[in-house]
Amino acid sequence: MALTCEICGRPIRGQAYKILVAGAVLTVCESCRRYGTPLPSRPPQPHRVMPVRRARPVRRVERGLFGEELRVVDDFNIVVRRARESLGWTQDFLASQVGEKVSVIRRIEAGSLTPSIELARRLEKALGVRLLERVEEEERPKLSTGDFALTLGDVIRVKRRERGRR
Numbered sequence: 001m002a003l004t005c006e007i008c009g010r011p012i013r014g015q016a017y018k019i020l021v022a023g024a025v026l027t028v029c030e031s032c033r034r035y036g037t038p039l040p041s042r043p044p045q046p047h048r049v050m051p052v053r054r055a056r057p058v059r060r061v062e063r064g065l066f067g068e069e070l071r072v073v074d075d076f077n078i079v080v081r082r083a084r085e086s087l088g089w090t091q092d093f094l095a096s097q098v099g100e101k102v103s104v105i106r107r108i109e110a111g112s113l114t115p116s117i118e119l120a121r122r123l124e125k126a127l128g129v130r131l132l133e134r135v136e137e138e139e140r141p142k143l144s145t146g147d148f149a150l151t152l153g154d155v156i157r158v159k160r161r162e163r164g165r166r
Contacts, residue, residue, distance in 0.1 A: 003016050003027060005027070005028045005029040005032050006026040006027055006028055007021075007026065007028050007029075007032040007035060008028075008029065008031070008032050010029060012027075012028075012029045013029075014029075014030060015030070016028070016029070017029070017030070017033040017038065018038075018039040019032075019033055019035070019036030019037060019038055019039060020036050020037045020038075020039055021035060021036035021037075025039065068134050068135075069134065069135040070117055070132045070133070070134060070135065071132070071133060071135050072114055072115060072117070072120050072131055072132060072133075073130070073131055073132070073133050076108070076111075076114065076115065076120070076131050077108060077109050077110065077111035079129050079130075079131060080105075080108055080109055080123060080127065080129070080131070081109045083127035083128065083129045084109075084127060087127065091105045091106060091109070094126065094127075097126045098119065098122040098123055098126050099122065100119065100122075104119075108123075115131070117132065120132050
């Protein structure tokens with residue numbers, strides 16, 4: 001397909017020129033290029049692909065109805081996707097069942113969004129899976145010197161006593 005001059009309308013033979021005429025960029029032939037300001041011809045720039053940053057899911061810990069601490073299981077995204085697929089549901093249908101946007105379901109299944117406790121409960125009910133677990137209190141190692149453990153409060157009290165004697 002041959003280019004045509006945007007000023008005279010003739011087919012362009014040879015090189016086409018880009019010029020600026022009254023704020024418009026036109027592609028013209030050799031003889032019409034004098035009617036505007038020539039634009040510098042640059043080689044096309046390669047398209048840069050920006051790297052995708054994956055956010056790590058945030059571990060949400062919230063208090064449940066009876067005061068126990070709950071959190072979403074580590075592999076929630078796999079559990080949700082497998083349960084949805086086993087039911088034969090689309091992401092659109094699941095979103096309508098739990099009252100969320102499809103983009104939220106996509107992000108949950110991708111693992112880039114950790115559902116809130118409330119949303120996890122709605123997903124559990126709709127899919128028939130377990131997404132919440134109780135947080136077990138971790139034992140903190142005690143720094144013991146003999147029979148007692150020294151705490152920061154003990155250190156502060158000792159420092160205050162030393163300052164009071166001076």
